[in-house]
Amino acid sequence: MRRILVYGVTGSGKSTLARRVGERLGVPYHSVDDLTWDPGWVPVGHAEQRERLGAVCAGDAWVVDSAYGIWRDLVLARVDLIVGLDLPRWLSLQRLLRRTVRQIVRRTATCNGNYETWRGTFLDRESILVWHFRSFTRKRRRMREWHADPAFPVEIVLLRSPREVERWVAALPSRAGQA
Template identity: 45%
Template sequence: MPPDSPAPPPLTARRILVAGTSGAGKSTLARRVSNALGLPYTELDSLFHGPGWTPRAEFEDDVRAVVAQDAWVSEWQYTPVRPLLLERAELLVWLDLPTPVALWQVGRRTLRRRLRRTELWNGNLEPPLWTVLADRDHILRWAWRTRHKLRGLDARLAREAPHLQVVRLRSRRAVERWVHSLA
């Protein structure tokens, strides 16, 4: 498939994943796909993060319940549940944006959420901005450290999930074209 293929998913795709690095816009795109196709959306971060940013013990069971449904849209993240998601998914949309774009997006999002004190999942808020200096796993440092984690994803998916259709989007423009093609 060409790198920035704007082709819409087949009409039969009813279980859709969105992959990308931190800040690529996985949740935003998954919501847009959900709305465009009338499919239910589940945000995996909301299932994973309990109060105080503690991982929820029920996370994997909750994901199993989601993927058991006939139709869904979600993000492809959290290593322990990726195989569960891949097994049932029909389409994976890969946001393969340039690193500066993803880092700009995650930085802008983090700043906005912190300044507005936006509640995220289960009462959690973005930590104070200075923690980027002290917390090795602060989202901005995490995004930088893991920016190459999806390198070679197309080859891995061909081996691990040959049934899966993959749409790889490498620019914001390609994302917009693809989303508009769903309407």
């Protein structure tokens, strides 16, 4: 396991898990948000996203925390393992709300110096909360289809609860024998 995709719905904990997996295995973690958003919430163009993700995927070892449709093919062509976070909607939405409110109140940068705002989070049609509802069913269906397909060319681990996530992480080999 040297090239890993952590996949799931918005708010499921992909970034947190991907970071933990990278640390545990001693593999570089790459935040997709950092690769697809520039400072000032400027979206990176599709061609540039493909370039950035192509460079990551060309490496021998990496963990990424999502796979957008415009460059998913690059990840799937090189990935060794997909970890799907198939958590209930109520849990991923609760996590998303808690994280977003905490980042707004504490003024914690989300990515590349960008900050969530009350207006952007709750009133904008493109907010992360709206995105959760728009993409939940599609992303969940996709990871379940991958998992159910015996011809799918990549190993897929589908984790359905925080307890399963913790057990799976605990079973990973640790870098240099560290626990």
